[in-house]
Amino acid sequence: MATYAKPLVRQQPHTEEHEDPREHLMHDPLPRGKMNEMVMESMHETNPIFWVITAVLAGIVVFALGYEWYVLIMQGQGTAGVTRPDYWGVFLVNTVFWIGISHAGTFISAILRVMKVESRRPFTRAAELMTTFGLIQAGLSIFMHLGRVWVVYFMVPFPNERRLWPDFHSPLMWDLMAITTYVLCSTMYLFLPLIPDVAMARDRSEGWRKVFYRILALGFRGTEGEWKNLVTAMNIFAFAIIPVMFSVHTIVSWDFAMATRPGWSSTVFGPYFVIGALHSGMAAVAIVLFLLRSTMKHYKYFIRPEHFGTIGMLMLLVSMAWAYFYFNDYIVPWYGGDKWDKLLQEYTETGPLAYLWFTMLIVNIVIPWATLWNKKWRETPWLLASVGLLINVGMYIERYLIIPVGVTITRMPFTWRQYYPRIEIPMTIGTFALFLLLYMLASRLIPLIPVWEVQEGQENHILRKVGKANIPSISELE
Amino acid sequence: MTTDLAMPVFTNNSEEELQGRWGMVVDQDLCTGCQACVAACSMENNVPFVEEEDAAYGRAMHWIRIERLWEKTEYPEVKMTPFQPTMCQQCHNAPCEPVCPVFASVHSASEDLNLQVYNRCIGTRYCGNNCPYQVRAFNWRDYTDARIRPHLTTLQNQLNPDVTVRRRGVMEKCTFCIQRIHKAEDKAKSEGREIEDGEFTTACAQACPANAITFGRIDDPNSAVSKAATGSRGRHLLEELGTLPRVTYLAGGA
Numbered sequence: 229m230a231t232y233a234k235p236l237v238r239q240q241p242h243t244e245e246h247e248d249p250r251e252h253l254m255h256d257p258l259p260r261g262k263m264n265e266m267v268m269e270s271m272h273e274t275n276p277i278f279w280v281i282t283a284v285l286a287g288i289v290v291f292a293l294g295y296e297w298y299v300l301i302m303q304g305q306g307t308a309g310v311t312r313p314d315y316w317g318v319f320l321v322n323t324v325f326w327i328g329i330s331h332a333g334t335f336i337s338a339i340l341r342v343m344k345v346e347s348r349r350p351f352t353r354a355a356e357l358m359t360t361f362g363l364i365q366a367g368l369s370i371f372m373h374l375g376r377v378w379v380v381y382f383m384v385p386f387p388n389e390r391r392l393w394p395d396f397h398s399p400l401m402w403d404l405m406a407i408t409t410y411v412l413c414s415t416m417y418l419f420l421p422l423i424p425d426v427a428m429a430r431d432r433s434e435g436w437r438k439v440f441y442r443i444l445a446l447g448f449r450g451t452e453g454e455w456k457n458l459v460t461a462m463n464i465f466a467f468a469i470i471p472v473m474f475s476v477h478t479i480v481s482w483d484f485a486m487a488t489r490p491g492w493s494s495t496v497f498g499p500y501f502v503i504g505a506l507h508s509g510m511a512a513v514a515i516v517l518f519l520l521r522s523t524m525k526h527y528k529y530f531i532r533p534e535h536f537g538t539i540g541m542l543m544l545l546v547s548m549a550w551a552y553f554y555f556n557d558y559i560v561p562w563y564g565g566d567k568w569d570k571l572l573q574e575y576t577e578t579g580p581l582a583y584l585w586f587t588m589l590i591v592n593i594v595i596p597w598a599t600l601w602n603k604k605w606r607e608t609p610w611l612l613a614s615v616g617l618l619i620n621v622g623m624y625i626e627r628y629l630i631i632p633v634g635v636t637i638t639r640m641p642f643t644w645r646q647y648y649p650r651i652e653i654p655m656t657i658g659t660f661a662l663f664l665l666l667y668m669l670a671s672r673l674i675p676l677i678p679v680w681e682v683q684e685g686q687e688n689h690i691l692r693k694v695g696k697a698n699i700p701s702i703s704e705l706e
Numbered sequence: 707m708t709t710d711l712a713m714p715v716f717t718n719n720s721e722e723e724l725q726g727r728w729g730m731v732v733d734q735d736l737c738t739g740c741q742a743c744v745a746a747c748s749m750e751n752n753v754p755f756v757e758e759e760d761a762a763y764g765r766a767m768h769w770i771r772i773e774r775l776w777e778k779t780e781y782p783e784v785k786m787t788p789f790q791p792t793m794c795q796q797c798h799n800a801p802c803e804p805v806c807p808v809f810a811s812v813h814s815a816s817e818d819l820n821l822q823v824y825n826r827c828i829g830t831r832y833c834g835n836n837c838p839y840q841v842r843a844f845n846w847r848d849y850t851d852a853r854i855r856p857h858l859t860t861l862q863n864q865l866n867p868d869v870t871v872r873r874r875g876v877m878e879k880c881t882f883c884i885q886r887i888h889k890a891e892d893k894a895k896s897e898g899r900e901i902e903d904g905e906f907t908t909a910c911a912q913a914c915p916a917n918a919i920t921f922g923r924i925d926d927p928n929s930a931v932s933k934a935a936t937g938s939r940g941r942h943l944l945e946e947l948g949t950l951p952r953v954t955y956l957a958g959g960a
Contacts, residue, residue, distance in 0.1 A: 303847055303848075303874075304845065304846055304847040304848060304874035304875055305829070305844070305846050305847075305874075305875065306760060306765065306846030306847035306874075307847075310831075310846075311763055311764045311765050311846070312764060312765070312834065312840055312842075312843075312844070313834075313835075313840050315831035315832075315834040315835045315844065316831065316835055373830070373831075374828055374829050374830060374875075375827070375828065375829015375830070375831065375844065375845070375874070375875030375876060375877075376827065376828050376829045376874075376875035376876065377828075377829075379828050380828060382808040382826065382828050383807050383808060383828065392808075392809065392826070393809075394807050394808055394809070395804070395806055395807055395808065395809045397804040397805075398804060398805050398806055398807040398832070399805065399832075400805070400807040400830055400832060401807045404807070483832075486805070487801075487805070487832075487835060487836045488801045488836055488838055488947065489835065489836070635835060638838070638840050639838050639839075639840075639944055640773070640792070640838070640839060640840045641775060642771070642773040642774075642775060642790075642792070642840075643840040645764045
């Protein structure tokens with residue numbers, strides 16, 4: 229057999245090899261110790277600006293949320309802007325909005341994990357944390373809405389002497405069950421992948437932090453058996469939480485779809501609300517990732533343009549799906565000719581709040597479609613975050629149009645009345661401040677990057693040489 | 707065994723519609739819109755004064771309201787609809803009932819009325835939202851508390867002792883003066899007889915100077931309210947929703 233000596237020429241880059249594989253996090257591995265140190269360092273790193281923002285947010289929470297809520301409880305719902313026929317106002321808009329935000333976390337971490345989308349790895353926890361904190365705001369908003377929040381335990385099915393039981397015919401009871409299940413599942417699902425990272429942090433910290441992490445880590449040492457159990461548990465939760473996620477927002481939509489109001493009684497509300505939730509949730513993930521990347525030390529290594537590209541693609545896809553469902557919801561009253569539905573539609577499009585309707589269509593459909601098709605723009609963090617911000621404004625408007633504007637038109641024209649929020653405005657600002665505050669504090673307490681997941685991914689990814697081209701390939705260790 | 711394949715025959719009045727105990731007839735041709743029923747109802751049922759600011763914001767809590775609308779709004783051809791006193795229609799199929807998560811909005815089997823249990827209500831306001839007639843009133847503030855509204859101290863002497871005073875955060879609505887129904891029932895029972903037609907009436911019917919409101923048993927075909935309701939002028943509000951309301955409105959014709 230003849231052997232050929234390789235000619236000693238300078239290695240020319242292959243024409244197809246125009247991309248440096250090191251642009252991808254998965255092909256740019258760092259030593260494990262170094263990566264752990266980076267994450268630990270970013271948790272300890274604080275500057276005066278951080279504390280000033282924290283103090284301002286805490287002030288807003290105490291005065292705009294705490295004090296105003298005290299006023300609301302002591303004086304009654306009259307301090308809010310709700311009145312007949314707008315019995316439901318901005319508080320329920322906030323509830324639907326925050327539950328929508330919370331959907332992205334589950335979507336990204338559960339569905340993308342089950343589908344084995346590799347670029348999910350560095351930002352699953354940031355998204356899951358949004359789920360948990362968003363659900364806190366949603367729950368608080370429901371409590372703000374109640375006229376007598378101090379007897380809210382009447383809704384809990386507890387055994388009592390008078391055999392009074394909540395009414396399971398009511399969509400609000402379904403809501404309570406669904407949201408409670410979702411809170412429990414998503415918190416556990418946040419906690420399970422956190423265990424190895426908390427154990428890592430425990431071994432690298434001292435003082436009160438060590439105690440804190442030791443309690444959270446549940447004695448995790450990283451043995452083969454522990455990993456096996458953990459991976460099994462995570463798999464079970466990842467699959468089980470997907471139907472929970474879909475059901476929650478469907479059931480939230482049933483609060484409206486089951487009512488007899490014109491504009492609400494619609495069969496498409498279930499999937500329409502789920503897609504709407506993903507629309508606002510994806511956009512919120514883009515904002516949060518941009519903020520983390522630009523404020524946290526070392527996060528530019530973990531969160532890269534490719535990840536923004538993934539989210540941007542999902543945002544475009546969800547925006548198209550949302551437009552489809554919106555059209556579905558729109559065409560029935562438009563074509564169907566029901567008197568009240570038609571009136572409501574005319575009021576939304578030509579009434580005093582028509583500018584909201586046009587803004588919603590522009591920021592929810594036109595702007596994402598006009599920008600996100602371009603890979604370069606998608607991968608520009610600030611651009612994606614601003615599109616995300618606009619989408620969230622649009623989705624907030626959408627819920628506002630459905631809830632308080634939708635109930636303005638009743639079947640008794642004598643009662644028509646325009647709704648304007650009053651105490652709802654500071655309290656809404658308060659819920660946003662509370663969300664940001666919780667997120668800021670959490671960013672210094674728990675590792676927001678799932679280090680073990682990134683390391684696992686980097687070990688799975690190999691560059692294979694095929695001819696002269698470097699082909700990235702993934703080995704499945706499972 | 708043979709199966710009956712005959713098509714079901716749909717009549718104008720369903721079986722359920724013929725049932726029911728208490729009902730009301732409002733003659734819109736007689737109504738002058740004087741609001742005496744509104745005042746009488748408020749006095750009888752301790753409906754609070756909501757004061758200027760809230761009343762202007764549309765939070766007046768009257769259990770009965772006189773609706774009047776303009777059919778044509780161009781100035782020279784202004785045409786008004788007949789006055790329409792609107793109170794709780796006491797639906798047999800009430801949309802407000804199944805949506806309450808705590809059974810605060812319930813149906814009474816013995817009177818066939820919709821009841822609101824004030825001390826069970828947690829104020830989700832779903833019932834108010836789901837009521838197609840928009841006749842439920844929510845206590846937006848503590849309107850009857852003399853501790854925060856000292857000028858109400860003397861007004862509290864006129865409260866009806868037979869009716870609860872509601873606090874903030876609960877929903878309330880017309881009860882067809884259930885306290886009067888029970889009083890009459892108790893009296894009739896102690897005398898060992900049935901209630902006679904016209905023995906008592908609701909506050910709104912009692913106060914109406916034009917006798918536009920009639921109240922009584924609709925399961926008794928000889929009562930005044932049944933005779934009035936079965937005439938050709940009768941109609942129900944939003945009949946197409948299938949709520950089977952117990953209030954009949956008479957307008958136009960004969």
